[in-house]
Amino acid sequence: MTDGTAEAGYPDIWKRFSPRQTLVRYLWFLGIVFVAVWSVRHLDIPWFYFLDAHVQVADLAVRMIPPDWSYFDVIAQPLIETIHIATLGTIVTFFIAFPLAFLAARNTTPNLATWFIGRFILVASRSVNTVVWALLFVAIFGPGPVAGIWAVAFRSIGFMGKLIAEAIEEIDEGPVEAIASTGASRLKVLLVGVLPQVLPVIYGTSIYRWDINIRESTVLGFVGAGGIGIQLYASINQFAWDEVSLMLLTIFGVVVISEYVSAIVRQKIT
Amino acid sequence: MLKIEALSKSYTAGIPALDNVSFEVAEPQVVAIIGPSGAGKSTLIRCINRLVEPSSGSAILNGENVTTLNSAGLRKARRRMGMIFQEYNLVERLTVMENVLSGRLGYVSFWRAWRRNYPAEDISHAFNLLERVGLTGFQDQRADALSGGQRQRVGIARALMQKPDLLLVDEPTASLDPKTSRQVMRILVELAHELNTPTLLNIHDVPLAKSFADRVLGMQDGKLIFDGTPDELTEDALTFIYGEEDWSPEATAGSPEPEEGISSPEKATAV
DSSP states (O other): OOSSOOOTTSOOOOOSSOHHHHHHHHHHHHHHHHHHHHHHHHHTOOGGGGGGHHHHHHHHHHHHSSOOGGGHHHHHHHHHHHHHHHHHHHHHHHHHHHHHHHHHSTTTOSSHHHHHHHHHHHHHHHHSOHHHHHHHHHHHHOSSHHHHHHHHHHHHHHHHHHHHHHHHHTSOHHHHHHHHTTTOOHHHHIIIIIHHHHHHHHHHHHHHHHHHHHHHHTTGGGGTSSSTHHHHHHHHHTTOHHHHHHHHHHHHHHHHHHHHHHHHHHHHOO | OEEEEEEEEEEETTEEEEEEEEEEEOSSOEEEEEOOTTSSHHHHHHHHTTSSOOSEEEEEETTEEGGGOOHHHHHHHHHTEEEEOTTOOOOTTSBHHHHHHGGGTTTSOHHHHHTTOOOHHHHHHHHHHHHHTTOTTOTTSBGGGSOHHHHHHHHHHHHHHTOOSEEEEEOTTTTSOHHHHHHHHHHHHHHHHHTTOOEEEEOSOHHHHHHHOSEEEEEETTEEEEEEOGGGOOHHHHHHHHOSOOOOHHHHSSOSOOOOOOSOGGGOOOO
8 A cells, every 4th residue: 555544454564573472582682692791701711912912913924924935845745745635535435425325314224223323423423523533543543644534534424424315315206216116126226216316416525525625634734644734833833934824825725726626526517 | 917906005094095996907908097186096006016005905916916025026026017107207317218228127237237238128129119209319318308298208118118017107197288298198008008008097187088098997085986988987977086066078178287397498399
């Protein structure tokens, strides 16, 4: 109505939320504010250090600029090692996460026990950070890239397995029913009815995880699991900030390239 | 050939979706099953190849009771029953040829299926069937590039690839426009007659059932309440099956709402 009068016989008031719902929404908001305030108080942050933070930032910047370009000769090899750790770790992950996802998906797992085992492995893998896995594998295999590869793989299994399992649970059941009705065995139904439907997700998450793993591999050296992290840690400890800034720049460059490759590949998969 | 004895199915205890249905198909004929939505047509067909497990009763195909088979025996029995679906149920990301050949999955080993290495006789039979359903040259197209009518014809070829003793067809035209529906029905019925394959066909569209079927079964509330020839399907019979409605030719001439079964407009070539 454009003349501002309500039409007779119809309600002229409509509200999306009832007063009770509105109250509940405000209570949620208050709750979040309370949690934030409580967290800050509990952490007992030494505000004193913030007073000269700007001076420290300026000082660090002066020490970092310009980067020590000559140091590139030293870090080139470790940088390539970092990429190799990420790539091999992702390939190992692919072969473990792929069958695991079929166990962890409700519609393809043989029974409740196998589903539980699948889910348990996925959750266990994700609950431990890559660096913590690296500490464990350095203890097992000794320092070096092998520990790094396994650390990357053990963290990635949970990530890829979960995403692939979710994709399996969301497939169209129609083709599965059709393939089963031809008299095909369970395994052949998975091969022809299920796998083609989730293949784009499998490829997509693999390449996405590879991209994440390159970033994660750059810090594995902090705990002795190979890659550029060893040099990074050493330079930070020696306050060689011009070397640190060069490494941060090259890592940034590699990450940009891997993101770009990952984006192109994922676009090609349909 | 096919004998259904007191077949029943309850999804929830006490509420039968399929209620004590018995009939026999003694010769290779096309049997249309009509009835309102929820009458149990789909359940009946799925209970025969046990995509839905029947609660009681038996389905006997060429002397073998399918309902009591173990899983290995059931897989063998399913190889002899081709099925065609309303939503085609093709594997969208596979090619036409891969979809048609999947009708032989009950016969080839896992590794041959993995390598898509099917026997020469299967490949030549697939090409033959593609020609019969009018899809010569489509073998390398992906299923998701086809129109609805083309997909359903691939579905027909896949079912016939099994060289079945029985065809189970669930609403083959419900997702197609009226003209494509008639074309698909004509191909299906012609091939069923030519190959002497008895065919059970769920169908909403009564005029289509009357013009293509040799025999009509009517269902209501899970029960079989009509069994006769298409000519016997009078207005009274339709009222008996569906309930009160105007069944005059003028009123029944219009087919149900056509639904475009085409994935992408630019690929909507020859239907």
